Amino acid sequence: DIQMTQSPSSLSASVGDRVTITCRASQDIRNNLGWYQQKPGKAPKRLISAAFSLASGVPSRFSGSGSGTQFTLTISSLQPEDFATYYCLHHNSYPLTFGGGTKVEIK
Amino acid sequence: EVQVVESGGDLVQPGGSLRLSCATSGFTFSNYWIYWVRQAPGEGLQWVATIKEDGSETYYVDSVRGRFAISRDDAQNSVHLQMNSLTAEDTAVYYCTTRRALSTSYFDYWGQGTLVTVSS
Numbered sequence: 001d002i003q004m005t006q007s008p009s010s011l012s013a014s015v016g017d018r019v020t021i022t023c024r025a026s027q028d029i030r031n032n033l034g035w036y037q038q039k040p041g042k043a044p045k046r047l048i049s050a051a052f053s054l055a056s057g058v059p060s061r062f063s064g065s066g067s068g069t070q071f072t073l074t075i076s077s078l079q080p081e082d083f084a085t086y087y088c089l090h091h092n093s094y095p096l097t098f099g100g101g102t103k104v105e106i107k
Numbered sequence: 108e109v110q111v112v113e114s115g116g117d118l119v120q121p122g123g124s125l126r127l128s129c130a131t132s133g134f135t136f137s138n139y140w141i142y143w144v145r146q147a148p149g150e151g152l153q154w155v156a157t158i159k160e161d162g163s164e165t166y167y168v169d170s171v172r173g174r175f176a177i178s179r180d181d182a183q184n185s186v187h188l189q190m191n192s193l194t195a196e197d198t199a200v201y202y203c204t205t206r207r208a209l210s211t212s213y214f215d216y217w218g219q220g221t222l223v224t225v226s227s
Contacts, residue, residue, distance in 0.1 A: 034212070034213050034214065036152075038152075042219075043202055043204075043217035043218065044217060045217070046212065046214055046215055049211055049212035050212070053211075053212070055212070055215070087152055089152075089154075091211075091213050095154060095168050095169065096157075096213075097154065098152040100151050101151045
């Protein structure tokens with residue numbers, strides 16, 4: 001099974017900060033990776049598919065990069081509505097696995 | 108408007124069974140793979156089960172294989188998750204989510220989730 005190691009598990013940042021979250025896969029998953037945002041009590045929301053394709057309606061301050069085993073989600077200028085938990089998901093093969101999550105909190 | 112609505116969550120005793128349902132509308136159901144993803148209280152997300160758009164393939168995480176069964180009813184645009192031999196480790200909010208066939212965009216539509224609590 002492919003393991004997804006996400007870091008950091010939490011971070012504190014201010015509005016306007018640039019934030020970077022990383023996911024590392026235990027083996028090559030090409031670009032078969034998505035990023036999701038989840039707010040408390042809500043279902044996750046897709047942000048990025050195929051490692052770097054922005055989902056419809058997602059602000060351009062979100063971007064994804066990487067391929068193979070190393071992937072990054074970047075928020076170029078953190079906004080108040082971005083405080084949430086973020087997850088990566090690999091879909092290269094079954095079982096699909098999520099990273100452990102990164103909670104982005106207000107500094 | 109796309110709608111994905113889960114139902115069937117409840118409090119059940121260990122060893123018991125439960126059947127979750129996922130009702131959908133607003134998209135061409137027969138073109139979509141359907142997934143169940145769960146989230147234990149205070150924990151992260153875990154993929155549970157998948158059914159292909161034509162029902163010909165199903166996949167399960169190891170911890171539920173042999174106990175859970177996913178099925179679809181194209182006439183009702185719905186998916187079901189039959190859960191048997193439930194344990195406390197199955198306690199979670201269960202989400203239904205989708206992927207259009209042949210797309211690399213996973214989990215585009217989500218329901219609001221249904222809570223399953225396994226406890227005596």
